[in-house]
Amino acid sequence: MHDHDDDHHHDNHFSDMQARVKALETLLTAKGLIDPKAIDAIVETYETKIGPRNGAHVVAKAWTDPEFAAWLKRDATAAIASLGYTGRQGEHMRAVFNTPETHNLVVCTLCSCYPWSVLGLPPVWYKAPAYRSRAVIDPRGVLAEFGLALPEGQAIRVWDSTAELRYLVIPERPAGTEAMGEAELAALVSRDAMIGTAIVHLAEAA
Amino acid sequence: MNGPHDLGGQHGLGPVAPEKDEPIFHAEWEKRALGVTLSCGAFGAWSIDESRHARENIPPATYLSASYYEIWIRALETLLERHGFATTEELESGVLAGPGRAPKRVLTADMVEGVLAKGGPCDRPASGPALFKPGERVRTRNFNPTTHTRLPRYARGRGGTVEAVQGSFVFPDDNAHGKGESPQWVYTVVFDAAEIWGEGAAPGLTVSIDAWESYLERA
Numbered sequence: 001m002h003d004h005d006d007d008h009h010h011d012n013h014f015s016d017m018q019a020r021v022k023a024l025e026t027l028l029t030a031k032g033l034i035d036p037k038a039i040d041a042i043v044e045t046y047e048t049k050i051g052p053r054n055g056a057h058v059v060a061k062a063w064t065d066p067e068f069a070a071w072l073k074r075d076a077t078a079a080i081a082s083l084g085y086t087g088r089q090g091e092h093m094r095a096v097f098n099t100p101e102t103h104n105l106v107v108c109t110l111c112s113c114y115p116w117s118v119l120g121l122p123p124v125w126y127k128a129p130a131y132r133s134r135a136v137i138d139p140r141g142v143l144a145e146f147g148l149a150l151p152e153g154q155a156i157r158v159w160d161s162t163a164e165l166r167y168l169v170i171p172e173r174p175a176g177t178e179a180m181g182e183a184e185l186a187a188l189v190s191r192d193a194m195i196g197t198a199i200v201h202l203a204e205a206a
Numbered sequence: 207m208n209g210p211h212d213l214g215g216q217h218g219l220g221p222v223a224p225e226k227d228e229p230i231f232h233a234e235w236e237k238r239a240l241g242v243t244l245s246c247g248a249f250g251a252w253s254i255d256e257s258r259h260a261r262e263n264i265p266p267a268t269y270l271s272a273s274y275y276e277i278w279i280r281a282l283e284t285l286l287e288r289h290g291f292a293t294t295e296e297l298e299s300g301v302l303a304g305p306g307r308a309p310k311r312v313l314t315a316d317m318v319e320g321v322l323a324k325g326g327p328c329d330r331p332a333s334g335p336a337l338f339k340p341g342e343r344v345r346t347r348n349f350n351p352t353t354h355t356r357l358p359r360y361a362r363g364r365g366g367t368v369e370a371v372q373g374s375f376v377f378p379d380d381n382a383h384g385k386g387e388s389p390q391w392v393y394t395v396v397f398d399a400a401e402i403w404g405e406g407a408a409p410g411l412t413v414s415i416d417a418w419e420s421y422l423e424r425a
Contacts (some may be wrong), residue, residue, distance in 0.1 A: 023300030039241025
């Protein structure tokens with residue numbers, strides 16, 4: 001249905017989607033199948049409560065608390081839940097730790113699997129064909145498009161999220177942050193560093 | 207199925223083009239698309255596996271040119287029709303024609319926090335011991351079903367090493383088609399890039415997938 005949409009130019013296509021989703025919401029509301037206020041609540045949750053700050057908290061705690069880091073390695077779902085981050089698309093968590101020897105990169109080649117409970121909704125590029133196709137065959141080429149050049153000898157491990165496990169990359173803690181506390185450290189950690197398309201720099205604090 | 211969704215290793219799909227300071231939503235309709243999709247998922251009428259398969263069945267040219275929220279909405283319309291919640295005519299016109307099927311549950315605003323915090327765990331009790339152990343060499347099967355599978359084409363018929371036994375999980379290849387949850391052990395299997403991509407494979411690269419037990423044979 002609505003296949004005539006495909007012939008439109010991008011801008012028209014965009015407004016077509018606006019009309020199409022509006023019509024769908026109106027129809028389903030009239031049928032009593034959905035509650036528009038529930039949609040507002042879902043949107044508000046992902047705009048204000050569930051986002052990459054959750055993951056940054058996990059990373060900073062792992063950097064400062066060796067027991068927590070060990071728990072995260074052993075049972076990431078439980079360790080992350082202890083900070084209050086649970087639920088949809090974070091039911092089965094795994095934390096993967098970057099080391100000087102190996103850099104980790106997460107992708108979902110088959111759809112858009114992403115750890116929502118700790119990173120929020122995935123960015124557009126994560127769900128788009130370019131990233132999904134190339135991360136597994138040319139990760140260095142992909143990382144270059146993010147402005148990241150890893151050391152020549154560092155191995156790369158790509159995790160394709162083909163099942164229900166959701167991966168959170170724990171980046172390496174940068175040198176010079178020894179005196180920093182958890183909150184200050186968390187502020188250094190970007191979303192992309194927890195996907196593996198960035199690393200953590202001290203300069204990010206600026 | 208060998209659909210447009212199975213993208214690993216394809217060429218020609220352009221640069222990644224990450225967006226600086228990307229907003230959470232790019233348009234008002236994306237917010238509604240997220241909420242409508244999650245609200246309809248809460249009916250309990252279809253599984254996440256059936257949803258994924260509906261998305262995979264979008265014609266390739268459309269799939270590859272659509273944004274992900276558009277993919278969601280197109281698949282959602284298919285699911286609503288398939289399960290008797292709306293008719294083709296209603297979806298095309300946006301005008302209510304009749305009541306349609308009643309869902310087990312309608313998501314209301316007061317339920318949202320609890321439903322999102324609970325999620326939908328997919329682990330299930332195992333029916334037997336795991337066949338493979340960490341460190342064991344395995345080979346993925348080579349098959350090309352027209353139905354749903356989570357074994358990507360690039361990882362079929364490849365030799366790899368079991369890195370971890372991750373637990374027993376709903377088997378999507380069955381569950382997507384209403385054949386039951388058929389839980390199986392899931393393993394993280396890691397491959398050298400040269401095994402997958404052959405000549406010219408990136409040096410120092412390994413790629414892992416999470417594979418259900420029936421995807422694997424002892425190497």
